Amino acid sequence: MRRSLIVTVAAAVGIVLLAMMVPMAFLMSDYALEDRLTKAALEVQATETVVARQDAGSVAFYLDKINDGEDGITTTVLYPGDVADIGPDQGEDDRVAQVRSTGVARVDDVDDGTQLLVPVSRGGSTPAEESTAVIRVVVERPGVDSELFGGLAVLLLLGLALVVGSLLVADRLGRGFVEPIRAVAAHAGRLGAAGESVTDVEPVAVTGPAEVRELATALNRLVARIQTLLAREREANADISHRLRTPVTALRLRADSLADADERQRLSADLDDLQATIDAIIREARRSEREGLVASTDAVAVVRERVEYWRLLAEEQERDLTADLPPTPLPVRASAEDLAALVDVLLDNVFTHAPAPAAARVTVTARAEGGARIRVEDAGPGFPEGIGSPGRGVSGAGSTGLGLAIVEQTATSSGGGLLVDGSPLGGARVTVDLGVA
Template sequence: MRRELIATVAASVAMVLLAMLVPLGVLMRSYALEDRLSRAALEVQATESVVSGQDRGTVAVYLDRINDGGGIATTVLYPDGTGVGPDPGEDARVREARETGQARLDDIDGGAEFLVPVSLGGRSAGPEQTPVVRVVVREPGLESGILRAWLALLALGIVLLLGALVLADRLGRSFVQPIRRLAAYAGRLGSADRPEPLPPAGPREVRELQTALERLVGRIDVLLAREREQVSDLSHRLRTPMTAMRLRVESLADPTERDRLSADLDDLDATVDHIVRQARRAEHEGVVVWCDVGEVAAERVAFWQALAEEQERDLRFVTDLDQPVPVGVGRDDLAAALDVVLDNVFSHTPDGTAATVSLLRDQDRVLLRVDDAGPGLPPGVAVTARGASGAGSTGLGLAIAASTAREAGGALALTASPLGGLRVELSLRPW
């Protein structure tokens, strides 16, 4: 917005300055020509006085003094065909002025020409006694003061343009900075450490937007609090019937049926606890969750390292990331997904089977791979589908891992591992 405003002001001011300064420069040149014509008229009068009362030698001295190369050239042309000055030659206009006795002003190439006949013998003098004063006025060029005037106009235009740009920059900053502060504040709203409300600042529209955002945040807080309360209340309501069912199950005479129903109740109890924990996660993680994928991977590999040593497995962690890489998924979710994959390795491969957890960047994704040297997957098994498993499990493990990868803007892929077994790859989009 700030750059666009500056560009718009620059284009507008430049067009206005061109519309003003170009005609003004042309007008100044016209004024310079008018000034020369005025000075030339005065020189004609002065020269006429000198010619009518002095001899040719005095006239020559006077003309040498006034013909200083300032764009005005004065010449006196006598009836005998001679002349004194820089342009002694005659033409038809000079002869016409001498014969008629009338002064004239003509336009010539590059300027104008004054022709003024001077009577030496009174009113009855004929053309043969009348010299003609010719004053040639050249149009002002770059050698005159007009160049300095044009440079002054150019400098004035540059100063005005720079002043307009500075003003536009200050105006744009007064809009952009409050919006940036508001955007940064909105970006921190979903984090666990809730930022302090911003003081009202900026234009009226920005202040209205800030007020609306505060109302929206308050409403969301109320809704989240109600949701957590409802989930907690639901969990407490479920505890009583679940306890009653457990007592009834324990009173069953058939031990097989009792064990099966007890396991189902344990799963139900774990599910309720998981729902309550998920509902309360926003209290300490915030609405927007993220974690450092490298830190979580290193921590979980270290956790499983003790079991790997007990089973004589070579469990390694390899990474090419030299700095933290946040991904848009909760720390607990990513840890649970990696635990599911490693648990499959430890549960479905023989003891002593090697495994490698690698973390690397691939263009705009982060790849978290778990390779094992086990037997791999049986053909035709869709282990990422809920409720489907080829190894006697519930089939929820890799399905949960795939869901976690999708939450982070990626996917889960199962391919053959270079170690000879299975490769489980979670592609995650950096946050």
């Protein structure tokens, strides 16, 4: 906007200056020509006196003197008969013959400017053609290399000064529009920044033109409304967590009091599955509060941290757990907490369903389109036949199937996907693609 305003002002001022300076340049040229004509008229009067009263030698000396300057005025005396002409512009034409015969001066336009022809009688009060000399004064039209150049240079400098001044004013005016808009845009960007909580953002300053102030006021009102909704969401999540976990705890206490060990074990397992489902639901409900509007984290750092966490258990089971990680960070569109839970689910499946000491390997590579690809594979028995893309409640290994469903949801939410197939190690391989942050 600021640049567009400057370009518009520059174009408008340039057009106005061009429309003014071109006619003014011609007007200055006409004024300079008129000034030369006035000077030429004075020279004609002085030359008439010299021609009428002096001999040819005195006239030649006088003309050499006045023609020596660079004022664009050339004077020549044309004599009748066999008397030689004096001056740089010798030679007669029909106009000179007419002036000599009629005794009437004339002014004509010529190629280079204006020509003045004035008859001068040398033989008495009544001029005769054979005794009439003609003074020819040629006035050249001023060019840019004459005194007109100075005026045009001053005019050009004034025009440039006007353009520069108008651009400075336009820049100042544009800044008054742009800076408040940038402040509003930066405020809106902070609202969507990863790791930035909407509830912690201060209202944007309401400054600038009326339209920008109206926009800032509307944005502050919207943020306040979002903050209110998020506060209500947190309260609702906390209430849901309390209301769901309290009866589950009560059921667990009753299950522990059962005398039948098989029944007690079965109910405890069902309650564990129910507790895991409740935790997943609450976790998903708190996603916006946990991630913000745009989730982002380094996949390499999170995977490295979780592999080191599981390495202790792998050492206890004498299981070979290796990690192949790139040296550079790979930002992905997922929160650190969700990505850590994803890795934990995949490694937990390995430790649960691949008997020790079956080896496991975790690999992280960069995707061509951006983001990261995480592979977790083992040397265990692998997935049962027919298991491709897992679904909620579908496991094939006696569990709820909720873990891989959560992994798939995290992958698809980031713009990636999940693939389950066989591993070169002989067991199962889970490939998770995560989109770029």
